[in-house]
Amino acid sequence: MEIILSILTGLLFAAGLFLMLHKGMVKLILGIMMLSYATNLFIFIVARITRGLPAIIPRNQDVLANSFADPVSQALILTAIVIGFGIQAFAIVLIKRVYAATGTTNMDELNKTDNLE
Amino acid sequence: MQNVYLLSVLLIPLLTAITILFLWGKVVAQKIVGAISSILYLFAAIMLFNQALTSGMAIENVGNWPIGFGIVLVVDQLSAIFLMLCAILSVVAFWYGSSFIESKASLSIFLPVYFFLLFGLSGAFMAGDIFNLYVWFEVMLVSSFVLFTIGASRSQLEASLKYVTINVVSSALFLIGIGILYGLTGTLNMAMLGKLLPELQNQTLATVGASFFLISFGIKAAIFPLFFWLPATYHTAPIGFTALVVALLTKVGIYSLIRFFTIIYPLQGTPIQPILLVLAAFTMVVGVFGAAAQTDFRRILSFHIVSQIGYMIMGIAIYTPLAIAGALFFVVHNVLVKTNLFFIAGLVGKLFGTYKLKELGGIMQKLPFVAILFAISAFSLTGIPPLTGFWGKYLLAKGGFETGNTLITIVTAVSLGVSLLTLFSMTKIWNEAFWKPFPNICGDLEPSTNFRSILKAYPGMLVSIFVLTAIILVISFFPNSSIEWCMSAAENIINRDMYINGILQHN
Structure with a gap:
């Protein structure tokens, strides 16, 4: 399972970066989304995958005796998803405004701020 | 016992931002609330600074979880110096911004977002947990996107x-x-990581992790x-909106680099140290x-930030207490001087309606006081004694040459050469904008423009420039205590035990 997920994460990173480097503006947003999904999956995998072992202490015990799924990494991912969602929402509104102001979705044409005068 | 000042440095900006949001559209009320809170924030930061100096550290264990499980907020001397800078800047940038921005609609957005940005900045400087640092970074970034x-x-x-893309x-x-x-x-x-990471078997993977941090903070620090x-970014937005971002965003990157490569992953002797040294030379x-x-x-000013970042990176990469103290002093110097230069640029742009050197000119004859204010900051930036830049460069050069290491000596020598080129580009602004006669390409100043009319039209802008210049002059002529604070902070951070034990043994 780890191997499949690792390959999937790698593919998501590759796809995300490829789309971000593309000149299309909508593809940029898709790239941003894929990159944040890839990082979330990455954190999920590095915290080790355990199956069917929730971190819940049974009624008659004080501590968890056996191994359990790490709740910290899940909390991290949850936070990262929420933050990523906010950034994506901002980015989507931003490209809409950029398109309205410039009339183009070609990122290669947005080089005005770099030019020497 | 709750640490009142530590919590108020976080809560004042948050509560102010929320209050100001409720006062949407009532610009005068928003400005009054903002002005009072920025002074309160400065007061809390001064008290916290004092506390960190006397007791070394202020720790707040949020949620009372055992250390290592919950979030801790830590203010050691390093954080205290950055928080203090942030507080001084927040007051002057608030005056400047609220006087610079004339449109009522823009002010209504600017004021609340400004305090959310301040909230994120103060949180980033006191996070004792790397994920928490990430969250504060995002608070800060989203606010800066809006600004x-x-x-x-x-x-x-x-x-x-x-x-937005590069920050994602x-x-x-x-x-x-x-x-x-x-x-x-x-x-x-962070403290627990600092204890566990050097004992780890798999040092290679630790270095891989550290290089991710290097790249991420490196992007932030430019x-x-x-x-x-x-x-490509800093010159586009009006400086009134982005003063705090321009002054402090890259410095948060520097702060995180210092924090990460001392406490968590001590740089000395790792493969990252020579890389960082070479990168510092190229950056400059x-x-x-x-x-x-x-x-x-x-x-010109924006590109200069990049060059100055190189000096700070050099101080971190040399990794002796003196060099890190030099880097810290350089941060203090650079934040104050660079912001002041941007403020003056904003004022000149406001009066003449252009930032192009070709179209500017004759400011020396028309507004000599602006020229003098610019000259003080520009001299300080190039490092002419006895102004602040000289002390920063002196500490860095002394720290670099003392090590006797060949690579470090070469990089330090490069940094001295770069100072000369800094002088060149400051002279370029001076010649073009201040000294040459007015070229009459675009509209001239109103003939009645003088000190009094500017003070009447833009009081906040002028006062903030004067206050920053005064602070720069005080630090220039009485650098002893600031250098001592930087030395003490650098020694504490390089002897990692104090920070690590201070947190791990906190109950």
Whole structure:
């Protein structure tokens, strides 16, 4: 399972970066989304995958005796998803405004701020 | 016992931002609330600074979880210096911004977002947990996105799209670094990581994790191959909106680099140290040549930030107490001087309606006091004794040459050469904007413009420039105590035990 997920994460990173480097503006947003999904999956995998072992202490015990799924990494991912969602929402509104102001979705044409005068 | 000042440094900006949001549209009331809170914030930061100096550290264990499980907020001397700078800047940038921005609609957005940005900045400086640091970074970044886009002119939107994208990449790399360190050690607490990481068997993977942090913080701090977003972005938005971002955002990157490469992953003797030294040299050189090629007041200043970041990186990479103290002093110097230069650029742009050096001129004859204020800051930036830049460069050069290491000596020598080129680009602004006769390409000043009329029209802008210049002069002529604070902070951070034990033994 780890191997499949690792390959999937790698593919998501590759796809995300490829789309971000593309000149299309909508593809940029898709790239941003894929990159944040890839990082979330990455954190999920590095915290080790355990199956069917929730971190819940049974009624008659004080501590968890056996191994359990790490709740910290899940909390991290949850936070990262929420933050990523906010950034994506901002980015989507931003490209809409950029398109309205410039009339183009070609990122290669947005080089005005770099030019020497 | 709750640490009142530590919590109020966080809560004042948050509560102010929320209060100001409720006063939407009532600009006068918003300004009054903002002005009072920024003074209260400064007061809380001074008290916290004092506390950190006397007791070394202020710790707040949020939620009372055992250390290592919950979030801790830590203010050691390093954080205290940055918080203090942030507080001083927040007061003057507030005056400047609320006087610079004339449109009521823009002010209504600017004021609340400004305090959310301050909230994120103060949180980032006191996070004792790497994931918490990430969250504060995002608070800060989202606020800065909004500040960069207020007004929504074409160049602002273009620049913001690049700025947002590069920061998304940087945050993703930061998260990957966090993931690697968490997978290796099972903790996110900085002190705990600092204790566990050097004892680890798998040092290679630790170095891989550290390089993710280097790249992510490097993008934020704008170091050599990762700086391209900065000169493309900083000159687009009006300086009144972005003063705090321009002054402090890259410095948060520097702060995180210092924190990470001392406490968590001590740099000395690792493969990253020589890389960082070489990057520092390239950052200095490329930044200063980039600035020399520009012909716009604000673009020269923006490119210069990159060059100055190189000095700070050099101080971290040399990794002796003296060099880190030099880097810290350089941060203090640079934040004050650079912001003041941007403020003066903003004032000149406001009066003349242009930032192009070709169209500017004759400020020396028309407004001699502006020219003098600019000269003080420009001299300080180039490092002419006895102004602040000289002390910073002196500490860095002394720290560098003392080590006797060949690579460090070469990089330090490069840094001295870069100072000369800095002088060149400051002279360029001086000659073009201040000294040459007015070229009459675009509209001239109103003939009645003088000190009094500017003070009447833009009181906040003028007062903030004068206050910053006064602070620069005080630090220049009485550098002893600031250098002592930087030395003490650098020694504490380099002897990692104090920070690590201070947190781990806190109950």
